[in-house]
Every structure is written in structure tokens, then in C-alpha cells.
Amino acid sequence: MQPPPPDPLVFVVMGVSGCGKSSVGTALALALGAPFLEGDELHPPENIAKMRSGIPLTDEDRWPWLYRIRERIVKALDFGDQRLVVSCSALKPAYRNLLRWGAPDPFPVGPRPHPTPTPRVDCSSASSTGGSASASSADNAAAAAVPSPSASSLPRVAFILLQPGEDELRRRLAARAAAGGHFMPPALLGSQLAALDYQPGEMWAIVEPPGWRAQRRHQRGAQGEWDGKAEAEAAAEAEASEGALADGPSQPQQPVFPAVEEIAAELAARLHRP
Ligand SMILES: Nc1ncnc2c1ncn2[C@@H]1O[C@H](COP(=O)(O)OP(=O)(O)OP(=O)(O)O)[C@@H](O)[C@H]1O
Ligand SMILES: O=C(O)[C@H](O)[C@@H](O)[C@H](O)[C@H](O)CO
Structure with a gap:
């Protein structure tokens, strides 16, 4: 029998604005005894100013930010056994490739070294609502077509997608805006949801209301x-x-998204114990 694949070392908690990346990321880091990196802190000031003024970021705006996050991920990976939890919207497949491999598509020709999608571990029994399950990049289709990797070639960077649902997101962003103090205006939620593109199979976990x-x-x-x-x-x-x-x-019952601590505990429990 094959040994289980190694657990990821770096967990990127991802999704649109207000989905809970910072809250869940902080709680997960605490549960794992790992440091937490707040991705928003690595945005260049121009990006923050742009979002604050209600203009969605473009790919060009995001690349320098994503490269900075990738640098921090590389440091954690180089260290070898120190886990890291990162919050980053990581809305598009190319952004996640960059965070995983160091380039938007570092393997344009031939099979990828980590062909199979990461196992789909779905918290949706506890959960679901939110972004678009678009999910159709040629990239991912190519990845799924190649044969099984050796454990050592599996990516050590795993993505956790939070999808509380659009109503809940709007409610949270409105409350946050009313309280003041956050740069991201609720009006940008639509552009965030439109940009979100993923294959369920590439996620290490998806958290949604039931x-x-x-x-x-x-x-x-x-x-x-x-x-x-x-x-x-x-x-x-x-x-x-x-x-x-x-x-x-x-009226159908509004599905309830799990609490932050509940999500963190469930995610931590999915890891193999030494
Ligand atoms: N599971 C949850 N249940 C209820 N409220 C939550 C949950 N997770 C986060 N929140 C609340 O939603 C708001 C947004 O959460 P948080 O800042 O963690 O999201 P985010 O994805 O990091 O947002 P952004 O990317 O816009 O900074 C906060 O007010 C937070 O308290
Ligand atoms: O990718 C993007 O459009 C942005 O980076 C946003 O996602 C913010 O970082 C974050 O969500 C703050 O609200």
C-alpha cells in the first residue's frame, strides 16, 4: 500500500473580499501552531489606493503583490518543516500557479510535475454560498490528463476556498463599511465574484454552507x-x-456558514498526525 502523500506545508486561505480569509487564516494558524501571513499587508500602496477608490485591480496590479507573497512562501518551503498560513484572494488559476510554482504557468510544454489535482476535501457537509464555480481553464484540464505523480512531486502549497455565499458576503461587507476602517468597498464584490475562477478538484478544501x-x-x-x-x-x-x-x-432556510473556529478545527483535523 502506498504511503499517504505528504501534507501541504503552506495553506493559502483564499476567496473574494469578505469571505473570511483573515479570520479563518488566523484561527487555522493558531490551531496549527504556524505563523500567519496577511496577504493584504504585502499590497503596494497604489493597489490599496485603487481599491479604496472603488476600482478593481487588474492582473498587472496583482502580479507584483503575488510575487511578494510567493517570496514568503518560498522561504517557508525552503525551511522544510515549518508550516505557514497565508491569506490571499488568489482568484484566478494563474495566480495560484504563481503561488504554487513561482510562475503563472511554469510548464507550458509537456506534463506538469504535479499532474493530478490535489484531493478534493470538502467542508461542504458543514456548509455553502458565494463565488462562481466557473472552473474551466485549459490549464486544469491539462493537469488532470497526466498520470499520477510521485509523492515528492506533489505541491506543498494547498488552497482553502471560503465561499460563505453572496448574501452573507454582502451583509458582512456592509457591516464592515458601516463600522469604517477597511479599504475594500462593498461595491467591488461583484468584480471579485466575476474574477473568481477555479476547479473544485484543485482545492485542498472548499468551505461552503450546506x-x-x-x-x-x-x-x-x-x-x-x-x-x-x-x-x-x-x-x-x-x-x-x-x-x-x-x-x-x-421560503427556503438560509444555509448557515460555519463559525471561524469550527472551520479551523475541521481543517486542522484533516491533516495527518505524526
Ligand atoms: N465564519 C464567519 N462567520 C461569520 N462572520 C465571519 C466569518 N468569517 C469572517 N467573518 C466576518 O466577516 C468579515 C470579513 O472577514 P475577514 O476580514 O476575515 O475576510 P477577508 O476575506 O479577509 O476580507 P478582505 O479580503 O476583504 O480583507 C469580518 O467582519 C469577520 O468578522
Ligand atoms: O485580488 C484582489 O482583487 C484584491 O487583492 C482583494 O482580494 C483584496 O486583497 C482583499 O480581498 C481585500 O479586501
Whole structure:
């Protein structure tokens, strides 16, 4: 029997503005006894000024920021056994490639050294709502096509996607804006959700309120791309939620996103113990 693949060393807590990257990242770092790197602190001042004035960042704005985060990740990886938890929106596949490998696409020709997507560990039993499960980059299709890697070539950088759902995000961002003091205006949420692009299979964990994926699928029709497992899960969830809608009150219950500590504890528990 093959030994389990090594656990990741670096955890990037990702997602759109207000999804809980800083809160969950801090709690996860505490649970793991690891340092926490707040990605927003590495933005150049021009980026902060741009966001503050309500203008979404472009790829060109984000690259220097992402390279800075990657530098810090490399330091952690070089150290060998010191975990690191990072908060970073990491909205697009190329950004995540940069954080994982050091370049937006460092392997343009031939198979990648870490071909299979990282195992899909889904906290959605506890969870779901939020960004777009677009998920269709040629990049990822190519990655999925190549044969299994050796354990040593698996990426040590893992992504944890938080998706509390659009209503919850709007509520949080409005509350934060009313309290003042954060540079990110709620008006930028739409551009964040539009930019979010991922394959469920590339995530180490996805945290969503329960039934959210099925609800979205149900509402919008079968337009997302899903892997077989997600497809089957979505069908089962859709059936369950249809039942709930038929039997329940006129309004479906708003799914509840798990609390920060709950998420951190569940994520930490997924790691192999020495
Ligand atoms: N699981 C949660 N349940 C309820 N509220 C949460 C949860 N996680 C975060 N929050 C609240 O949502 C708001 C945004 O959280 P946080 O700053 O962690 O998000 P973020 O993704 O880092 O945001 P940004 O990228 O815009 O800085 C905060 O007010 C925080 O207290
Ligand atoms: O990628 C981006 O558009 C930005 O970096 C944002 O995601 C912010 O860093 C963050 O979320 C602050 O609210």
C-alpha cells in the first residue's frame, strides 16, 4: 500500500473580499501552531489606493503583490518543516500557479510535475454560498490528463476556498463599511465574484454552507462544469433541497456558514498526525 502523500506545508486561505480569509487564516494558524501571513499587508500602496477608490485591480496590479507573497512562501518551503498560513484572494488559476510554482504557468510544454489535482476535501457537509464555480481553464484540464505523480512531486502549497455565499458576503461587507476602517468597498464584490475562477478538484478544501452548490445549480440550470463526484453530489443535494422546499415553509432556510473556529478545527483535523 502506498504511503499517504505528504501534507501541504503552506495553506493559502483564499476567496473574494469578505469571505473570511483573515479570520479563518488566523484561527487555522493558531490551531496549527504556524505563523500567519496577511496577504493584504504585502499590497503596494497604489493597489490599496485603487481599491479604496472603488476600482478593481487588474492582473498587472496583482502580479507584483503575488510575487511578494510567493517570496514568503518560498522561504517557508525552503525551511522544510515549518508550516505557514497565508491569506490571499488568489482568484484566478494563474495566480495560484504563481503561488504554487513561482510562475503563472511554469510548464507550458509537456506534463506538469504535479499532474493530478490535489484531493478534493470538502467542508461542504458543514456548509455553502458565494463565488462562481466557473472552473474551466485549459490549464486544469491539462493537469488532470497526466498520470499520477510521485509523492515528492506533489505541491506543498494547498488552497482553502471560503465561499460563505453572496448574501452573507454582502451583509458582512456592509457591516464592515458601516463600522469604517477597511479599504475594500462593498461595491467591488461583484468584480471579485466575476474574477473568481477555479476547479473544485484543485482545492485542498472548499468551505461552503450546506446545500449551496445544489441550490445554485437548481436556480441557474446546469451551466457549471463539474467533475463526476461533484456532479453526483450536486444531484443528491438538489433532490434533498427540492424535498425541503416542497415540505417546508414558503421560503427556503438560509444555509448557515460555519463559525471561524469550527472551520479551523475541521481543517486542522484533516491533516495527518505524526
Ligand atoms: N465564519 C464567519 N462567520 C461569520 N462572520 C465571519 C466569518 N468569517 C469572517 N467573518 C466576518 O466577516 C468579515 C470579513 O472577514 P475577514 O476580514 O476575515 O475576510 P477577508 O476575506 O479577509 O476580507 P478582505 O479580503 O476583504 O480583507 C469580518 O467582519 C469577520 O468578522
Ligand atoms: O485580488 C484582489 O482583487 C484584491 O487583492 C482583494 O482580494 C483584496 O486583497 C482583499 O480581498 C481585500 O479586501
